[in-house]
Amino acid sequence: MNKIDNRPLTVRSATKIYGAGPGRVHALQDVDLDIAPGEFVSIVGPSGCGKTTLLWSIAGLHHLSDGSINLGAEKIEKPHPSIGMMFQDANLLPWRSVRKNIEFPFEIRRKEPDANKIDELLNRVGIAGFSDKYPRELSGGMQQRASIVRALSSDPDVLLMDEPFGALDAFTRDEMNLLMEEIWAETKKTIILITHSIQEALFLSNKVYVMSARPGRIHKVFDVPFERPRPLKLMESAEFFDLVNVIKTEIQHRPTSNITAE
Amino acid sequence: MSDNKSDTIPSFGEAANNKGQRSVSSTGGLGGGLGIHSMAEVLAIIAVAVIIIGGAEVLLRVFEVPEFVMPTPSAIVTALVVHFDEIAPHLGHTLIELIVGYTIGASIGMLLAAFITQFPFVEKIITPYILLLVTTPMLALVPLLILNFGFGYTPRFIAVGLAAGPMVMINSATGFRRVDQGKIALARSYGASTFQIFTKIRIPMAMPMIIVGLMMGAIFAVITAIGAEMSGGGFGLGSKLTTFSSTLRTAEFFAVILILAIMGIMIYTFFSWLGKRLAGWES
Numbered sequence: 001m002n003k004i005d006n007r008p009l010t011v012r013s014a015t016k017i018y019g020a021g022p023g024r025v026h027a028l029q030d031v032d033l034d035i036a037p038g039e040f041v042s043i044v045g046p047s048g049c050g051k052t053t054l055l056w057s058i059a060g061l062h063h064l065s066d067g068s069i070n071l072g073a074e075k076i077e078k079p080h081p082s083i084g085m086m087f088q089d090a091n092l093l094p095w096r097s098v099r100k101n102i103e104f105p106f107e108i109r110r111k112e113p114d115a116n117k118i119d120e121l122l123n124r125v126g127i128a129g130f131s132d133k134y135p136r137e138l139s140g141g142m143q144q145r146a147s148i149v150r151a152l153s154s155d156p157d158v159l160l161m162d163e164p165f166g167a168l169d170a171f172t173r174d175e176m177n178l179l180m181e182e183i184w185a186e187t188k189k190t191i192i193l194i195t196h197s198i199q200e201a202l203f204l205s206n207k208v209y210v211m212s213a214r215p216g217r218i219h220k221v222f223d224v225p226f227e228r229p230r231p232l233k234l235m236e237s238a239e240f241f242d243l244v245n246v247i248k249t250e251i252q253h254r255p256t257s258n259i260t261a262e
Numbered sequence: 263m264s265d266n267k268s269d270t271i272p273s274f275g276e277a278a279n280n281k282g283q284r285s286v287s288s289t290g291g292l293g294g295g296l297g298i299h300s301m302a303e304v305l306a307i308i309a310v311a312v313i314i315i316g317g318a319e320v321l322l323r324v325f326e327v328p329e330f331v332m333p334t335p336s337a338i339v340t341a342l343v344v345h346f347d348e349i350a351p352h353l354g355h356t357l358i359e360l361i362v363g364y365t366i367g368a369s370i371g372m373l374l375a376a377f378i379t380q381f382p383f384v385e386k387i388i389t390p391y392i393l394l395l396v397t398t399p400m401l402a403l404v405p406l407l408i409l410n411f412g413f414g415y416t417p418r419f420i421a422v423g424l425a426a427g428p429m430v431m432i433n434s435a436t437g438f439r440r441v442d443q444g445k446i447a448l449a450r451s452y453g454a455s456t457f458q459i460f461t462k463i464r465i466p467m468a469m470p471m472i473i474v475g476l477m478m479g480a481i482f483a484v485i486t487a488i489g490a491e492m493s494g495g496g497f498g499l500g501s502k503l504t505t506f507s508s509t510l511r512t513a514e515f516f517a518v519i520l521i522l523a524i525m526g527i528m529i530y531t532f533f534s535w536l537g538k539r540l541a542g543w544e545s
Contacts, residue, residue, distance in 0.1 A: 059451055078453070085451040091444050095466045095543040107462070108452040134543055154452075 007072030007082075009035040009058070009158055009190060014067035016053050016216075026215030027053040030067070033209070033218070037157070038188040042201035043209045046251055050216020051194045055160050058192065059085045071158065081109070084156030086164045090143035092135040092150075099131040102150045114153065121149040125179060141172035148183070161193040165200065174232055177203050181230055198244050198251075199235055202226075210250050220250055333513040341513035342520060349514070353521060355498040356487055359415060363422025364483045368476060370423070371430030375475075376460075376468075379438035389435070395428035401489040408494055418490045418498070425486035426479035433475025437468030470541035477533035484525060 011033035018025045027050040035041055043051045056062040058069055060079040069076040071083065092101045099118070106113040122128045125145040127138075135143055144164060151159060165173045177200055184191055184204070195201050201208045205224050212219040222243070226234055234240055315335045321327075322334045329337060342349070374392075378385045400421050407417035445467070449459050491500025499518050506515035 056447075061447055061450055079451050081453065085448075087444055087448060089444075091448050093445060093448075093463075093466070095469070095541075104449075104462075105452040108449060108454045108458055136543065 006037050007074075007157065008037055009033070009192075010070045011054075011058070012068050012070075014054065014057060014069065015065050016050065016057065016062065017065045028057075028064070029215030029217045031216070031218055035190060035192065037190055039207065040184050040191045040193070040205045041207045041209060042193045042195055042205040043211060044195060044198055044201050044247065044251065045211030045216075045219075046213050048216075049211040049213040051211050052162060053216065054211075055162050055192060055194050058158075059083060059160050061085075081154070082157040084151045084154065084159050086147055086151045086159065086161045088163050089167045090135070090140070090147040090164070092143055092146060094135050097132050097134055098127065098138070098146045101135070101146060102131075102153055105150065105154050109154075117155070118149065118153050121152055124183070125149055139172075140168050141175060144168065144172075144176055145179070148179070152183070152187070152189075156189070158190040158192070161191065161195075163194050163196065166196060173197075173200070174235075178232055180204055181228070185229060198247050199240075202240060202243055202247070203230060203235055208247060210247060212251075222247060330510045330512045333516055337513045338516040338520060341511075342517035345514050345517065349499070349502060349518060349521070352497060352499050352502050355415075356491065356500070359418040359422055359487045359490075359498065360480075360483055362415070363419040363487065364426045364480060366419070367423030367425070367427030367483070368430045368479050371427035371475070371479065372434050372472065374427075375431045375434035375438055375472075376465075379435050385435070389432075392428050392431055392435075395424065396432055400425040400486050401493070404490045404493050407490075413494060413496055417494065418487060421490045422483045422487050426483040429482050430472075430475040430479040433478060434468060434472045437471025437475075438464060440467050440471070442467060470537065470544045473533055473537045473541055476536075477529065480529045480533070481526065484522070484529070488522065 011031055014028050014031040014033075015026075016028040018027055031050075031054060033041075043054065045051050053062060057064055058076065060076050060083065063077070071080060074080070076083070092098075093104065096104065102118055102122075103113040119128070122131055125148055127142055127145045127149070130138060130142060130146075135146070138146065147164065165176045168176060180191075181204055191204075193201065193204060198208075202224055208222045208224060209218050210220045210222070211217065224243075226240070319334050319336060322332060333341070378388055403424070404417060404421050407420055411417040411420070442463075445463050446459055449463050454462070487498070488500040488503070491498030492504050495501045495504060499521065502518050503515060506512070506518065
């Protein structure tokens with residue numbers, strides 16, 4: 001269905017420091033990531049562990065204090081056309097209809113929107129009949145579906161998801177997770193998901209990175225053993241439950257390192 | 263709407279809101295005021311109008327109130343029709359003052375708002391002076407303006423512009439200050455330039471408040487134009503108000519008031535419509 005990209009995404013000793021002097025915050029400290037093309041990875045961690053900073057840096061929206069981010073041979077220092085981003089709470093523009101929202105990236109890039117592809121995606125996520133509606137007329141789940149179409153319509157190789165389903169109710173969230181699992185299987189895009197939900201991370205990813213705070217660094221990586229396609233029932237299985245608890249313990253009992261000792 | 267606002271200066275749109283006026287409210291959306299929904303509502307509106315206007319007519323006649331104290335509604339309408347030829351040219355003068363003064367003032371106000379909100383430091387320095395212009399009645403300047411610019415249109419253009427401009431500016435600035443970092447980041451993630459962010463994110467986000475500002479500015483423009491005409495004399499509806507009242511032509515006086523009331527309703531209706539068209543998403 002889509003071209004398959006073979007560029008890996010690599011992050012090397014990514015460091016980000018906000019402010020200066022005694023009040024400065026080490027948001028990221030020497031973070032290394034190697035994400036293979038077509039891999040679905042999640043990043044979980046306590047609030048303030050720098051996961052959003054990391055994702056926004058990969059999106060080219062933040063500048064690192066030190067280190068580098070590469071897509072294949074290309075260094076990412078500003079937003080890259082092959083990297084798409086899905087934001088918290090759908091982030092649709094309320095003054096535009098669903099279709100106009102989806103065409104927004106094309107407008108910004110001064111390109112003709114690919115109407116066939118957009119229709120196909122609208123159909124795929126099940127909101128084909130709603131393209132002339134305004135965001136406020138849609139439920140949270142439908143808004144997120146529109147946001148998925150917006151992110152995929154320009155066919156990025158890498159899709160970054162910044163806690164996109166955090167505001168949804170549990171049922172809608174399950175639905176969206178199932179949809180994302182299917183979409184990933186169909187498109188084989190490289191996806192990096194940031195989430196507070198360990199279940200969501202485990203259900204969707206091949207790998208789960210656990211970050212710790214102050215300074216923000218990758219603390220542990222888990223390979224997710226479950227076979228695909230994954231049914232929602234997977235989340236009720238004992239294995240799944242056990243792995244959730246292992247990761248939860250990992251996040252809760254990781255002592256916050258002392259900055260002065262670094 | 264108020265969630266996104268990071269400003270500290272109260273806007274006039276909000277002030278109107280807090281008093282529970284029906285004009286422009288963020289909760290009811292722009293232009294919620296005069297929306298008519300059903301036949302029953304239309305009938306109710308007509309019934310109330312008949313009771314109030316008819317009641318006034320009857321009471322004034324029963325108690326034999328002299329016309330120079332308070333003319334009956336029918337006398338006012340009659341005066342408007344009979345003396346329309348006398349009043350019409352003055353309506354024209356007033357409209358010219360409003361259109362020229364308002365266009366200049368509102369344009370400068372809007373541009374200034376768009377510009378200074380991009381530079382928080384400049385904004386901090388300039389805003390107190392704009393507030394000063396908003397709160398000072400520009401009518402107070404009219405005698406001085408006449409002294410400097412004569413009895414023609416010029417002092418009135420200036421007064422109208424000075425009344426409308428700061429009002430448009432202060433409200434538009436509130437709109438432009440509504441920065442939603444998420445939406446700006448969205449645009450940036452697609453490689454948007456600063457100019458694209460301005461035209462495709464900031465302006466649409468500011469639009470509801472810009473329209474509030476334009477409406478407040480228009481209302482203040484009318485007040486100031488009429489006031490300037492009353493103190494300047496010679497031409498314009500305000501000057502006719504002075505003449506008619508001083509010659510006890512009370513019916514004609516109220517005929518002019520009626521024109522002004524219609525003008526006010528038209529301004530309100532126009533901006534409500536504009537608000538629905540351009541900022542209807544915020545409701």
